[in-house]
Amino acid sequence: MFNLSPAEIGVILLVALLFFGGRLPEVARKAGRTLSEFRRGMSEEARKIERDVREAERATEEKPPEGWTPPPGGGDCPGPG
Numbered sequence: 001m002f003n004l005s006p007a008e009i010g011v012i013l014l015v016a017l018l019f020f021g022g023r024l025p026e027v028a029r030k031a032g033r034t035l036s037e038f039r040r041g042m043s044e045e046a047r048k049i050e051r052d053v054r055e056a057e058r059a060t061e062e063k064p065p066e067g068w069t070p071p072p073g074g075g076d077c078p079g080p081g
Contacts, residue, residue, distance in 0.1 A: 020027050
């Protein structure tokens, strides 16, 4: 995904260890929780948007005009014969 070589990853880990010291596991845990909460919130918002779109589509489906009644016999189109 990021096209990093093992040497580059090692340098990044070394810098992170020097910067955060012994708190690195705690920082990584908090970052993971934050990312998880962010993803959960995004998926929840996506579900809400999809639900709203479905409701809007249902509301705009073709409906018969106000006061329209079906013809006798139950069909709205004349059949053969």
